[in-house]
Amino acid sequence: MQTFHDTRSLLVRAGTAVLATAFLSASAFAQVPRTPAPENASVYFIEPADGAMITGPVRVIMGLRNIGVAPAGVDLANTGHHHILVNVSELPSMDAPLPATDHFRHFGGGQTEATLELPAGTHTLQLLVGDHNHIPHDPPIISERITITVSP
Numbered sequence: 001m002q003t004f005h006d007t008r009s010l011l012v013r014a015g016t017a018v019l020a021t022a023f024l025s026a027s028a029f030a031q032v033p034r035t036p037a038p039e040n041a042s043v044y045f046i047e048p049a050d051g052a053m054i055t056g057p058v059r060v061i062m063g064l065r066n067i068g069v070a071p072a073g074v075d076l077a078n079t080g081h082h083h084i085l086v087n088v089s090e091l092p093s094m095d096a097p098l099p100a101t102d103h104f105r106h107f108g109g110g111q112t113e114a115t116l117e118l119p120a121g122t123h124t125l126q127l128l129v130g131d132h133n134h135i136p137h138d139p140p141i142i143s144e145r146i147t148i149t150v151s152p
């Protein structure tokens with residue numbers, strides 16, 4: 001009986017901790033000011049080219065001007081990390097952390113190259129830089145949206 005009781009109270013405590021963390025991070029994000037974009041900062045595709053026809057995995061090389069790369073979680077002035085928006089036609093809120101889904105690929109390790117496995121067909125790609133909290137800068141540093149076609 002003692003063991004059962006201990007387990008249960010541990011579970012309850014664990015649940016409370018998870019809830020507290022969720023509330024803390026929600027309110028933390030709400031109060032986090034957006035990081036100002038460095039002057040003339042921009043992001044662009046080195047590869048692929050707009051309109052490219054690609055066979056196999058899609059190699060993406062991401063370029064930055066007037067801003068550096070830092071891993072997510074590292075709050076360093078004039079830096080950010082890359083996100084590739086895959087088939088996103090409507091941009092999300094720019095004052096909240098970007099979602100992490102198949103449509104929003106994060107490169108929080110500071111990567112500047114990536115390989116995407118995409119099904120055959122036409123896809124759009126767009127680059128968006130996020131700050132250490134995955135929130136776009138103010139104003140957002142975003143590339144043009146390119147369209148590529150993956151051959152079967």
Ligand SMILES: [Cu+2]
Nearest residue numbers: 106108130134
């Ligand atoms: Cu991110």
